[in-house]
Structures are given as structure tokens and as C-alpha cells.
Amino acid sequence: MIAPPTPPSLSALVVDDEPQMVYIITFALETQGFSCLSASSAEEAWTILSGQAIDLVILDVMLPGANGVDLCRRIRAAGIGAPVILLTALGDEPDRIAGLEAGADDYVAKPFSPRELALRARAVTRRTGAGPEAIENGPLRVSTLTGRVSWAGRSIPLPDTEARLLAALARRHDTVVTWQELLGEVWGTSDDSGGREMVRTTVYRLRRHLQARGIGPQIVISARGRGYLMPRLDDA
Numbered sequence: 001m002i003a004p005p006t007p008p009s010l011s012a013l014v015v016d017d018e019p020q021m022v023y024i025i026t027f028a029l030e031t032q033g034f035s036c037l038s039a040s041s042a043e044e045a046w047t048i049l050s051g052q053a054i055d056l057v058i059l060d061v062m063l064p065g066a067n068g069v070d071l072c073r074r075i076r077a078a079g080i081g082a083p084v085i086l087l088t089a090l091g092d093e094p095d096r097i098a099g100l101e102a103g104a105d106d107y108v109a110k111p112f113s114p115r116e117l118a119l120r121a122r123a124v125t126r127r128t129g130a131g132p133e134a135i136e137n138g139p140l141r142v143s144t145l146t147g148r149v150s151w152a153g154r155s156i157p158l159p160d161t162e163a164r165l166l167a168a169l170a171r172r173h174d175t176v177v178t179w180q181e182l183l184g185e186v187w188g189t190s191d192d193s194g195g196r197e198m199v200r201t202t203v204y205r206l207r208r209h210l211q212a213r214g215i216g217p218q219i220v221i222s223a224r225g226r227g228y229l230m231p232r233l234d235d236a
Contacts, residue, residue, distance in 0.1 A: 010056060011036075012035070013045060013056070014036055015040075017063055027114070028115065042071040046071065049075065053082075057075065059087065076102065083105040084104045086107040086108070105160060106161070106187055120188065122188070123189065124160065124161065125160075137230065147160060156215075162202060162205055173231065182199050199227075
């Protein structure tokens with residue numbers, strides 16, 4: 001009997017200056033099939049990111065030298081779309097908001113459950129081949145296989161989380177999708193602690209990406225206190 005092929009391992013970069021924390025995170029990620037590299041500073045992490053493709057970055061905010069938020073901003077400025085999960089101190093809301101605005105996909109507050117972190121890591125890197133090959137709404141097309149986004153046939157590069165958020169709204173166009181539903185579908189979590197702010201910040205980033213490519217922000221409409229809606233779009 002021929003064994004089924006083993007799915008390729010996802011690579012993760014763990015950036016933390018505490019060796020014990022690196023060990024804990026690495027062990028947790030390896031239980032979910034990740035192969036891990038580590039760095040103890042933003043500069044060391046950047047050297048790794050500049051030299052090879054990485055599927056996920058686990059990034060502590062408090063680092064010697066340049067901090068995690070600065071590194072996250074540099075990652076996004078370079079067009080690196082790998083999901084970034086920030087590790088922040090419990091209750092340190094300014095750091096969380098700054099990280100999300102810099103392009104982070106999710107955050108986990110210390111102290112944290114290693115299993116929760118590993119499951120969140122899986123959630124932000126998940127790609128599903130189920131269902132149709134693409135989600136379409138007028139000129140918008142989001143591939144369910146690769147996560148690539150296009151508008152009227154023109155590629156629109158987006159970070160992973162923004163692409164998943166866009167797909168979630170396009171899938172149910174003309175319907176208000178609550179921020180709790182978006183937390184489950186985009187981030188794979190039902191923990192709404194800080195979730196509304198995380199969704200709001202990601203919507204802000206998504207609108208900014210779209211506007212930079214000449215796409216009006218009205219394709220993502222706020223439903224005050226409830227969530228967000230994408231209208232039916234006319235074909236380009």
C-alpha cells in the first residue's frame with residue numbers, strides 16, 4: 001500500500017530574545033507541523049527574512065534594538081506577505097494597536113497558552129481548497145487555492161489576513177458580516193478580547209491597500225456596532 005504524500009511543512013520564524021520562550025514557542029509550533037527558525041533581535045530576523053521565504057513570523061514586541069513593531073512595519077514595506085503574530089504584554093493595548101496598524105495579522109498576550117498560539121498560527125496560515133476555485137463579486141476575484149486577489153484581471157497584492165477578510169466579505173456580499181463572525185472566519189478564534197479593535201484595524205489597512213490601487217473604500221461598508229458589508233459590485 002502506498003502511503004499518502006506528506007504535506008509540505010510550513011516554516012516559522014520565532015523572534016524573541018528569551019531562549020526559554022523560543023523553546024516553548026518552537027515546541028508548540030512543531031506540534032502543528034511547522035519547522036522553525038529563531039532570531040533574538042530584529043536585525044537577525046531581517047537577515048533571515050531577506051535570505052529565504054518564511055510562511056509565518058512569531059514576533060515579540062519587546063526586543064533589543066529595533067522593536068517588534070518596527071520590524072513588522074519593515075516586513076510589510078518590503079512586500080513580504082507572511083502572516084505576523086505579535087506577542088505583547090497583557091493589557092499593553094497601545095503596542096497591540098501599533099502592531100496591527102503596522103501590518104500584524106494577530107496578537108497573543110503574555111502569558112499565553114502554547115496550544116492557543118499554535119492553533120492561531122495554523123489559522124493564519126490555513127489555505128483551503130474546498131468549495132469553488134475562486135470567490136467573485138463583479139471585478140473582484142479572490143482565489144480560494146492561493147489567496148491571490150485581482151480586480152478586473154489586475155493583480156492586487158495583499159497581506160494574508162487582508163485577503164482572507166476580503167474573501168469573507170465577498171463570499172457573503174450584500175450581507176452584514178458581524179465582527180464576531182469575521183474573528184472566527186479570518187482569525188480562527190472565538191475569543192473576542194480585543195477582537196473588535198483587531199477587525200477594525202484590519203479593515204482600515206485593507207481600505208488603504210485598495211485605495212492605493214485606485215479602488216474606492218466603499219466596497220467595504222461599516223455597519224455601525226455590528227460589522228461590515230460588501231455590496232454587490234458591478235462588473236468592470
